[in-house]
Amino acid sequence: MGLHDDGRGPAGGRAARVGPRRSGGLRGGLAVFAAVAAVFTLTLPPSVPGGDSGELITAAHELGVAHPPGYPLFTLVAKLAIRLFPFGSVAYRVNLLCGLFGAVAAALLFFTVFRLSGSHAGGILAAGVFSFSRLTWHWSIAAEVFSLNNLFVGLLMALTVHFEEAATAKERSKVAKIGAFCCGLSLCNQHTIVLYILCIIPWILFRLLKEKELSLGSLLKLSLCFGAGLLPYVYLPVSSYLNQARWTWGDQTTLLGFLTHFLREEYGTFSLAKSEIGSSMSEILLKSQEAMCTMLTEVPKPISDDFLPNQSEDTNWFMISIHHTNITNTEELLALILSQI
Template sequence: MRRLAGPGPGAMLAGGLFAVSRLSWQWSVVAEVFALNNLFVGLLFFATAGFHRAENATKRQKIAHWGALCCGLGLCNQHTLLLYVLVVIPWVLLRLHSLRELSLRGVVSLGACFLAGFLPYVYLPVSSYLNTARWSWGDQTTLSGLLTHLLREEYGTFSLAKTESSVSLRSMLR
C-alpha cells in the first residue's frame, strides 16, 4: 500500500490490519495450498504496485517478467489465482502498449516467463512414469491422467460442494 498510495496512515493501517488478520495467521501454519497461494498473491500485489510506480521502461520490463513468472508458478499451486491473473495480465499489457513499450518480442518474452512458471508440471508425468511420485492424485503417465490432475477433476473443481447426486455449477450457484 505504501508503494501505491505513499507513506501515511492509510498504508500503515492496511499493513497493520493484514499483519494481525486472524485468517492470514490461521492458514499460514496449515500444510495446505492456501499459505503458498497467499504468498503468491502477496508477491503479485507487490509486483503490480512496483510495476505501476516504476520510473522507466527497464524497471517496468524487469518487474513484468518477474510477475509473469510468479503468475505461472502461482497457477501451478492453486487455480483461484486465475481470478487475479485475468485482471492483471491485460492491465500490464495495456499499460505497456499505452507507453509504447510493448513489442512482439516483449510479448513472447513475457509469455516464456509465464510458461517457465509451469515447469513444476513437467515433474508430474516424469515422476509418475518413474514411479517416484508420492502423495499424487492419479496416474499422470497418460495425457488423460495429466489433464485430470491439472483440471483438479478428482478434487472437485467447480463443484463447490460434495453432493450425493451430480449437480451442475449453474444449479449450485442458483
C-alpha cells in the same frame, strides 16, 4: 525533453517519491515479517493439523503427487524445508514453512500499501488486520497451500505497483517479465489465483501498448517467461513415472492423465459442493454469490445500531473492514468444503 526525461513531469515526480518509499518499505516489510513470523511460529500446531495437511505432508515427504492439480511447487518447496529445517517433526517443519509463507505475504502487503500511501501506519494496519484475521491466521499455520497462495497474491500486487511506478521503458519491461514468470509460477500452487491474473495481465498489456512498448517480440518474451513459471508441473509425470511414493494420486505419465489431474476433473471445490447445493455450476455459483452478498452487506446490529452512527466515516469503514476480515465459516459453500476435509 520527453515526459520521462525531466524531473518535472509525472514520471519525474513519481520517481522522486519512489526512492524514499522503496527503502522505507523494505525496512518496514522486514519488521512486519519478523513480527508476524514470531506470532505464527508461537502458535504452530506441533503435528498434523487436519484437513488436506496429512496428504500434502506425505506427498512432500515421499515426493508423490498430491490431489488435483498436484501442487508441484508446494510439494518441492516443502520437501526442501523437511530436509533443511533441523528441528521438529516432519509435520511441524511443513507447518513452519507455511507460517513463514504467511509472514512473507504480510510483508508484501505492507510494502504494497506503503508504496501506494506513504503511510507506515496504514501498511502495518493492513498487514496486521489481514494476517491476524480468523481464517488467514488459521490457514497460515497449517500445512496447506493457502499461505503460499497469499504470498503470490501479495507478490503480484507489489509487482503491479512497481510496474505502475516505473519511470523508464527498460524498468517496465523488466518488471513485466518478472511478473509474467511469477504468474506462471503461482499457477503451480493454487488455481484460484487465476482471478487475479486475469485482471493483472490485460492491464499490463494495455499499459505497455499505451506507452508504445508492446511489440510481437516483447509479447513472445512475456509468453516465454510465463511458460517458464509453469515448469514445476514437469514434476508430476516424473514422480508418477518413478512411482517411488507409497501414497500418490493418479497417473500423470500420459497426456490425458496429466490434463485430467491439472484440470481438476476428478477433484475440486465445485465437485465437492454438487451433491449438497445443486447439480449445475450455475446453481453453485448463484448460491455462493447470495451468501457472499449477505456477508458483505450485513453488519452485526450492535455495531450498526449503537456504534457506527456516532463515529466518523473513516472509523465506520475501519470497523466494517474488521468485521469482514473476521467472517466465520457460515457461508454455505465454504462451510461445506471445510466439512468435507
